[in-house]
Amino acid sequence: MMEKRDIPESIATLIGPKKTDEAAKKASDMASKLDRNNSWWQEPSHVFRAITWAIKS
Amino acid sequence: MTELHWLSALEAVKLIKNKKLSPVELTDALIKRIDKYDKHFDTFISFRPEQALKEARIAEEGVMKGDALGPLHGIPFGLKDIIDAKGWNTTAHSALLKDNVADKDAFVTGKLKEAGAILLGKLSTHEFALGGPSFDLPWPPARNAWNRKYFPGGSSSGSGAAVAAGFLPLALGSDTGGSVRNPASMNGLLGIKATYGRVSRSGVIPLSFSLDHVGPLTRTTSDNALALSVISGWDKNDPASADVNVPNFGEDLDRGVSGLKIGLIRHFYTKDLIACDEMVNALEAAITKLEKSGAVVEEIATRPLQDFAACNRVILLSEACAIHKDWLKSRPEDYGESLLSRLLPGTALTAVDYVEAIRTRARYTQEFNEIFHKFDAIITINNMEAAFPIEDSALCEKIYPRQARTPFNVTGNPALAVPIGFNSEGLPLSMQVITPQFDEIMAYRIAASFESNTEWTKHHPDLDETSVY
Numbered sequence: 001m002m003e004k005r006d007i008p009e010s011i012a013t014l015i016g017p018k019k020t021d022e023a024a025k026k027a028s029d030m031a032s033k034l035d036r037n038n039s040w041w042q043e044p045s046h047v048f049r050a051i052t053w054a055i056k057s
Numbered sequence: 058m059t060e061l062h063w064l065s066a067l068e069a070v071k072l073i074k075n076k077k078l079s080p081v082e083l084t085d086a087l088i089k090r091i092d093k094y095d096k097h098f099d100t101f102i103s104f105r106p107e108q109a110l111k112e113a114r115i116a117e118e119g120v121m122k123g124d125a126l127g128p129l130h131g132i133p134f135g136l137k138d139i140i141d142a143k144g145w146n147t148t149a150h151s152a153l154l155k156d157n158v159a160d161k162d163a164f165v166t167g168k169l170k171e172a173g174a175i176l177l178g179k180l181s182t183h184e185f186a187l188g189g190p191s192f193d194l195p196w197p198p199a200r201n202a203w204n205r206k207y208f209p210g211g212s213s214s215g216s217g218a219a220v221a222a223g224f225l226p227l228a229l230g231s232d233t234g235g236s237v238r239n240p241a242s243m244n245g246l247l248g249i250k251a252t253y254g255r256v257s258r259s260g261v262i263p264l265s266f267s268l269d270h271v272g273p274l275t276r277t278t279s280d281n282a283l284a285l286s287v288i289s290g291w292d293k294n295d296p297a298s299a300d301v302n303v304p305n306f307g308e309d310l311d312r313g314v315s316g317l318k319i320g321l322i323r324h325f326y327t328k329d330l331i332a333c334d335e336m337v338n339a340l341e342a343a344i345t346k347l348e349k350s351g352a353v354v355e356e357i358a359t360r361p362l363q364d365f366a367a368c369n370r371v372i373l374l375s376e377a378c379a380i381h382k383d384w385l386k387s388r389p390e391d392y393g394e395s396l397l398s399r400l401l402p403g404t405a406l407t408a409v410d411y412v413e414a415i416r417t418r419a420r421y422t423q424e425f426n427e428i429f430h431k432f433d434a435i436i437t438i439n440n441m442e443a444a445f446p447i448e449d450s451a452l453c454e455k456i457y458p459r460q461a462r463t464p465f466n467v468t469g470n471p472a473l474a475v476p477i478g479f480n481s482e483g484l485p486l487s488m489q490v491i492t493p494q495f496d497e498i499m500a501y502r503i504a505a506s507f508e509s510n511t512e513w514t515k516h517h518p519d520l521d522e523t524s525v526y
Contacts, residue, residue, distance in 0.1 A: 005405035014389050015401065023401035030374070030402060033367040036413045044415035 003031035061086035062223035063517055066132045066280045069226065073120060073131045080116035080131025084109050084175060087133050090520075091178075091224045097205050097524035099197045100219035102138045103146055103179040109133060112175045119173075128287060130173030135220075135228040137213045138179040139186055139262040140271070142166045149262050150182045152195050152391045153384060163260025164295065165229060165271055165288040172287045177225060181215030186231055186264045187377065188396025190214065190447055200447060202244055203484055203518045205525075207444040208453065210240030216274050217244040222520060227284050228274050233264045234369055235462025237272040238489060241474035243444040245485030245516065247281040247504065248274040250462075252494045253469030254299030256285070257292035265376040266297070267415075268369065268466045277514055278504040281473070282307035285497060301495060309498050310505035315351030317503070320428060322359055322437040325461040329362040332441040332459075339478040339486040340438055343507060347436075350506055354436070357428060360421070365464035368421065371414035372467075374403030422468040429493040434503055437461050439487040443480045465491055473500040476513040 005027035012020040059068065061083055072078035088106040095101055116131040136142060139149050141159035143166075148154050162170065170176070181199035183189025189211050190198035199214040201207035202221035209218040213230025217240025220228050230237040232250040241248025250270045258269050273284035286307070291300040321344060326332035332340075344354050378385065381400055389397060428435065441459035445452050465472035473490045480486060492499040508514050 003410075005402075005407070005410075007401065007405045010386050011389070011401070011404055014386070015397075019398070019401065022398070024405055027402035027405035030367065030370050031406060031410050033363070034371050034410060034414055035364050035367065035417050038413060038416040038420065042416050042419065044412050044419065 002028060004028050005031050062090050064226065065277045066129060066226040066275065067277070067283060069132055070128065070130060074126055076120060080113040080120070080175065081110065083131065084113040084133050084177070087177065087224060094222060094520045094524055095224065097520075098200045098202060098218050098222055100181055100199045100215040100222065100224060101135075101178045102148055102150065102181055102196050102215070105178065109175050109177045116173060116175065127171060127173030128283060129169065132174045132227065133177040133225055134169055134174045135178050135180045135216060135225045136166060136176065137182050137216050137228070137230045139182055139231060140166060140229055141260040142176055142179070145176075145179055147179070147262065148195075149185045150194055150196060151184045151393070153388065155195050159260070161260065164257035164292045166260065168288045168290065174227070180213075180219055180228055183212035183214060184393050184396040185262065185381070186212040186233060186236055188393050188399055190453065191393040191395045193393045198447065201444050201484070202520070202523060203444070204482070204523050206446055207484060208243065208447040210243035210444065212236040213240050213274065217241060217246060217248070220244070220246055220274050220276060221518060223517060226275065227280060229271060229288070230274055231261060231264070232270045232272055232466065233268045233373060234466055235460055237270070237274060238439055238462050238472060238474040239460065241274050242439040242487035243485060245476045245479070245513065246274050246276055246474070247278055247476070247514070248272060248474040249281055249285060249497065249500065250465065250472050251285055251289065251497050252299070252471050254297050255289050255301070255495065255497070257290070257295040257298050259292055259294035263380055265373040267376060268373055270466070278501055278508050279307055279310055282310065282501045299495075304498060306497050306501055309502040312502055313350060314347055314503055314506045317352045317433045318431065319347065319352050319354045319503070320357035320432040320435045321354050322435060323356050324358060325362050326438040326441060330441050330459055332438055335480040336438060336440065336442060336486050340488050343477040343488055344436065346507060346510055347503070350510060357432070357435070359424065359428070359464075362461055362464065365421065365467050366458070368414050368417045369463040369467050371406060371410050372418065374400065375406050375411040375414070378403035418467050425468045425470060426493070433492070434499055435491040437489055437491070439474050439489050443482070443484040443486055461489065465489070470494055471497045471500050473504055475504045475507060478513055479516070
């Protein structure tokens with residue numbers, strides 16, 4: 001399923017319709033290709049919590 | 058003796074410590090070479106020969122006085138121009154930061170200086186380590202040391218080309234989707250993205266916090282291991298910095314590969330993408346070489362490259378746009394076309410996209426960790442093709458994404474680019490060695506065994522030929 005994404009208006013007005021349209025298409029394509037087959041319980045962050053990290057002083 | 062500009066850092070340090078080579082002599086030789094040739098390769102953005110010579114004279118005095126000498130005493134180095142050095146501009150190769158002066162050293166810069174190394178210059182990059190190669194920025198793009206008509210890889214393009222050209226024995230780059238390993242590949246160098254968290258990024262302009270790595274590019278495996286040993290270590294100023302022991306990464310360089318179990322991901326370059334014949338043949342020859350040295354190589358399957366690329370893109374652009382949001386809203390015209398067109402889609406991604414991508418990343422990392430229960434290392438391709446003509450923007454758009462590096466930014470594993478030969482045009486070819494998290498020693502062990510059985514790292518470009526346009 002195509003995930004339609006839009007460029008924020010504050011940026012779109014600065015860059016013009018051509019660039020806005022191209023960027024929105026690329027973003028929609030990226031969003032569509034992302035594998036979202038994640039379980040509801042799956043945390044997003046544990047990959048960054050290496051067991052060896054110490055508490056920073 | 059080898060010409061001074063082709064000495065490895067390790068060779069030069071030995072000579073300096075034995076008083077057979079002066080740091081002044083070495084630095085001066087490199088300065089003369091840069092003066093003569095860099096106008097053809099555009100690797101430097103900032104170059105301070107007088108300052109380097111002054112520091113080299115101090116280094117020489119240290120040798121003569123019998124001071125304790127660091128592991129890189131008197132060795133010139135370069136920094137990708139997103140890495141701070143006190144008193145130097147850090148431009149990110151962008152009009153947006155052309156007057157930005159660093160008020161302190163990045164962690165890695167400080168580590169290199171503590172080891173006795175001498176900063177010779179700041180090196181060309183793709184704008185903010187993402188857009189490029191670009192011809193609409195305040196400085197021209199770096200060119201390939203093996204043929205200046207060709208792309209040197211990126212985004213650490215100046216770092217790769219300068220080391221390959223014999224301007225420096227060592228340079229640092231950064232790697233968010235492959236930006237150390239790409240210029241290493243296209244310039245015939247060793248380049249590592251160590252484990253995420255192994256090398257601090259404090260004082261380095263971020264592109265994507267959770268994917269950014271800093272790593273060295275060198276002409277030999279032993280130099281790369283030495284450089285990584287110097288720049289690694291815990292840093293309270295980098296939230297991702299890992300508080301782990303820093304070993305001598307070169308401790309197993311002579312152990313060989315006999316008995317090692319190596320997984321080969323062939324589908325990355327025969328099914329997910331189709332690599333050119335010359336790259337595939339060179340990689341298959343490298344595998345045969347490792348098998349003859351006693352390694353057991355077994356083909357393995359992972360999810361397709363495209364899955365990793367999609368995950369990497371959403372995380373990278375979401376984080377990059379969080380960093381660039383103010384400039385994107387106020388000064389979009391000050392970006393080069395290439396960076397702007399790559400950044401803009403990130404402004405349209407949603408918070409849910411980002412969270413989903415990070416959850417996906419966790420799953421992919423777990424899958425890779427399970428592979429390493431059965432294998433000591435993984436080998437796969439680096440680029441699908443060798444370097445391409447730098448001024449052919451259409452070809453650049455087509456070929457630049459054809460690579461197998463982003464999976465290891467996603468999973469955080471060490472990934473080392475290793476030269477495996479040259480194509481029929483004399484342009485370098487490369488593979489990657491990937492190892493379990495925090496086992497960079499194994500990557501260097503395999504690379505060193507391969508290097509000792511081949512001649513690839515002994516080849517150097519003849520700049521009198523390769524600089525001709």
